[in-house]
Amino acid sequence: MVNSLQLATELGQLLLRKKWTITTAESCTGGGIGYWLTAVAGSSAYVDRAFITYSNKAKQQLLAVRSATLLQFGAVSEQTATEMAAGAAKAAGAQFAISVTGIAGPEGGSKDKPVGTVCFGFYLDGSIISLTERFSGDRQQVRQQSIDYALKRSIELLTASLN
Structure with missing residues (x-):
């Protein structure tokens, strides 16, 4: 089984190949993706900064998530994840960004968005x-699965962009 450090190492190698920098905008993972990215020796070559935006206020202030988006779709939505990724990339001047917002539990879920619902945004040099x-x-477990999923999906996206 591949662990988070192995995934972060592989992602870092891809970023180096593309000569891209990465940033993260994390809510329910609380900086876990950034933790693993920076656990890799030499990661300062592609990581400059990351954002932990747990509250809606932080999402708005640091990432320019629109209040209308939060009101209409909620913090846990693909629309919010999209704005988080775009805002993080712009604020960091990065070519690649990962955003994550979700309901890790044990409370906070609803019928439409049960505990374990996690929305991701991936910004790739202008597209999301x-x-x-x-x-x-x-x-x-929800948080760790979210971290690993974000790293795996990022590897897939960057690998596809190299081909």
């Missing part, structure tokens, strides 16, 4: 892909 996943388990 957003998607929603549902993970199971306790709070820590």
